[in-house]
Amino acid sequence: MDNPFGKITDIKQVMEHFDNGMTIMFGGFGGVGTPPSLIDAMIMKDLRQLTLIGNDAGFPQIGIGKVVSRGMADRLIASHIGSNPIAGKLMTDGKLSVEFSPQGTLAERIRAGGVGIAAILTDIGMDNEMVAGDKQICYIDETPYLVETALTAEVSIVYAKKADPFGNLVYDKSARNTNPLVAMAGDITIAEVEEIVPLGDLQPGEIITPGVFVDYIVPSVGVNWKWAWQ
Amino acid sequence: MGMAITIRNQIAKRAAAEIRTGMVVNLGIGIPSMIPNHLAEDVHVMFHAENGIVGMGASPIPGEEDENLCNAGGLPVTIIEGASYCDSAIAFAMIRRGKVDITILGALQVSGKGDLANWIVPGKKIPGMGGAMELAQKTQKVIVVMGHTDSKGQPKILQQCTLPLTSKSCVDMIITDMAVFDVRREGLVLREYFDGCTIETIKRLTGCQFTISDQVRVIPKE
Numbered sequence: 001m002d003n004p005f006g007k008i009t010d011i012k013q014v015m016e017h018f019d020n021g022m023t024i025m026f027g028g029f030g031g032v033g034t035p036p037s038l039i040d041a042m043i044m045k046d047l048r049q050l051t052l053i054g055n056d057a058g059f060p061q062i063g064i065g066k067v068v069s070r071g072m073a074d075r076l077i078a079s080h081i082g083s084n085p086i087a088g089k090l091m092t093d094g095k096l097s098v099e100f101s102p103q104g105t106l107a108e109r110i111r112a113g114g115v116g117i118a119a120i121l122t123d124i125g126m127d128n129e130m131v132a133g134d135k136q137i138c139y140i141d142e143t144p145y146l147v148e149t150a151l152t153a154e155v156s157i158v159y160a161k162k163a164d165p166f167g168n169l170v171y172d173k174s175a176r177n178t179n180p181l182v183a184m185a186g187d188i189t190i191a192e193v194e195e196i197v198p199l200g201d202l203q204p205g206e207i208i209t210p211g212v213f214v215d216y217i218v219p220s221v222g223v224n225w226k227w228a229w230q
Numbered sequence: 231m232g233m234a235i236t237i238r239n240q241i242a243k244r245a246a247a248e249i250r251t252g253m254v255v256n257l258g259i260g261i262p263s264m265i266p267n268h269l270a271e272d273v274h275v276m277f278h279a280e281n282g283i284v285g286m287g288a289s290p291i292p293g294e295e296d297e298n299l300c301n302a303g304g305l306p307v308t309i310i311e312g313a314s315y316c317d318s319a320i321a322f323a324m325i326r327r328g329k330v331d332i333t334i335l336g337a338l339q340v341s342g343k344g345d346l347a348n349w350i351v352p353g354k355k356i357p358g359m360g361g362a363m364e365l366a367q368k369t370q371k372v373i374v375v376m377g378h379t380d381s382k383g384q385p386k387i388l389q390q391c392t393l394p395l396t397s398k399s400c401v402d403m404i405i406t407d408m409a410v411f412d413v414r415r416e417g418l419v420l421r422e423y424f425d426g427c428t429i430e431t432i433k434r435l436t437g438c439q440f441t442i443s444d445q446v447r448v449i450p451k452e
Contacts, residue, residue, distance in 0.1 A: 103359070104319075104322025107318040107322055227304075
């Protein structure tokens with residue numbers, strides 16, 4: 001495959017961008033759409049003290065759950081951890097600090113980070129102490145809104161169906177979920193893809209994430225975990 | 231939840247009767263996931279999932295599951311003609327903009343004012359709110375389906391919820407294994423109850439006052 005933009009690389013090369021203590025944002029929803037090969041490479045590198053940002057904590061042996069369950073993160077920003085009891089235990093034991101954000105607010109905070117906006121204003125969770133806490137309140141036409149700050153990460157990892165050498169991405173069905181948002185919010189964005197196709201093979205109109213947001217493309221070995229329903 | 235499957239189906243069937251053609255509907259896990267089985271064939275709706283599907287269909291037949299086509303609970307689904315995929319931000323845009331007509335979800339407690347508690351048990355379970363707050367706060371009609379009492383026989387419909395709230399004054403209708411209530415500004419109104427229950431029993435097992443609709447109806451048992 002021609003690599004005119006130098007974005008196509010391999011897992012080994014791309015792991016040089018990962019370090020202990022980093023903030024890493026991951027695409028996926030209950031493990032669906034979370035990049036399996038990058039997750040395994042993170043585990044191989046035995047990264048520590050990570051801050052993870054994404055929709056949920058996966059399942060103990062699925063998606064980001066594999067990283068969380070191994071105690072590799074000490075902080076997680078997510079909408080729920082209900083599907084990963086190990087994450088719950090780590091939290092209860094004080095080994096994992098979890099910031100819960102309502103799911104749509106979290107998606108919008110990631111999107112805000114990705115589109116270069118400092119924060120969003122929303123009334124979701126306005127009257128809920130655990131969400132509103134001591135967050136700043138902003139009045140628009142006398143209506144109060146919570147200031148929910150944007151989220152970005154040093155590295156974003158996403159999972160896509162296809163990429164071309166520029167990093168234009170298309171996703172597979174509901175495996176799209178948070179991936180297009182996460183792809184925009186990384187200082188470095190790495191796309192793990194099921195297939196790399198030549199430039200011109202993707203219809204311009206079908207591209208969901210323009211390659212502008214993608215720094216590196218790595219081929220995937222595919223999902224290697226057993227789903228909860230299997 | 232320890233309720234028998236026939237009772238869960240009875241609740242699901244009653245909830246299904248609230249769904250009309252053309253609606254966009256979001257279903258929670260548990261009893262709500264049984265509701266599509268009870269829809270009449272001529273009712274055409276779009277089922278919405280927070281992970282970015284509008285137009286979910288039946289469960290796939292075993293062996294034909296697609297790991298990249300799952301609902302918000304992580305279970306494989308299919309899609310119907312006219313379905314679409316979107317990212318999570320757009321899935322929640324639909325909710326916040328009021329484009330989702332009905333959400334049907336489970337609850338730990340509901341108050342007579344329609345306050346909903348369904349996300350946290352202090353000291354026991356802190357799973358996080360997921361998308362429940364957006365759904366509760368912004369969906370046009372919020373229907374709670376649940377057992378009338380908890381596993382210890384204590385009322386789950388209360389004057390005031392004792393568990394942390396998901397959202398205040400958001401529930402429009404409560405369907406339990408005993409009764410159907412509308413939540414109105416002035417409080418709960420009993421509009422239906424299942425055959426075999428009595429209003430006296432419902433009063434005894436409900437933790438707040440309610441009025442009885444003058445058109446109160448008994449739902450016949452299957």
